[in-house]
Amino acid sequence: QVQLQESGPGLVKPSQTLSLTCTVSGDSISSGSYYWNWIRQPAGRGLEWVGRTHTRGSTNYHPSLKSRVTISLDTSKNQFSLKMSSVTAADTAVYYCARGGAEDYYHMDVWGKGTTVTVSS
Amino acid sequence: DIQMAQSPSTLSASVGDRVTITCRASQSISTWLAWFQQEPGKAPKLLIYKASNLQSGVPSRFSGSGSGTEFTLTISSLQPDDFATYYCQQYETLYTFGQGTKLEIK
DSSP states (O other): OOEEEEEOOSEEOTTSOEEEEEEEESSOTTSSOEEEEEEEEOTTSOOEEEEEEETTSOEEEOTTTTTTEEEEEETTTTEEEEEEOSOOGGGOEEEEEEEEESSSOOSEEEEOOOEEEEEOO | OOOEEEEOSEEEEOTTOOEEEEEEESSOOTTOEEEEEEOTTSOOEEEEETTTEEOTTOOTTEEEEEETTEEEEEESSOOGGGOSEEEEEEOSSSOEEOOOEEEEEO
16 A cells, blocks of 8 residues: 655754655555645644645645745655755644545545654754 | 634543544535544544545544534544544645644543
């Protein structure tokens, strides 16, 4: 079955760019019609959707983050990535990647285990 | 933006109890609603999609109902593994999560 795995630096300095990758296994990221999402969760708090990219490359972002976020696909590596610029301590969180349907269904059904990112000097 | 409000924020209950969690949307989302369970240190797990459909492998004691702006998640007879935090999520327009309901042992 499809599995997702997040990876990237666990520590990022303030004002720098956070870069994370989600590797998809068990199926091709370019097959079917799906949305590939990033969601984050600060310690002890709730879930916040960050943004998504479609199998065919279109993107949507959370309104409050869209000026700082870029999500893209790398079909050659079966991965998608998140870049968030000008980070502050408020961006410290566990970051999850998740698959959502875009045609036959629309909910998020497969999640990665998450990766912790701390923004600190 | 569509806002989601869950209640209660915390719920204390005992094994065997029947519990209900409510989620309200700021505008109609038809039945584009999912429920997730999250245990400490783990990723959210999909329980219910399209308001009332049980995800494969999820025990039948979980059920969901509602449409429009008001939704409920019911656990018919609490088991020890059910003490966790529950989130609703709308996916009518992009995605928004509720703030979560922590289900605690009484």
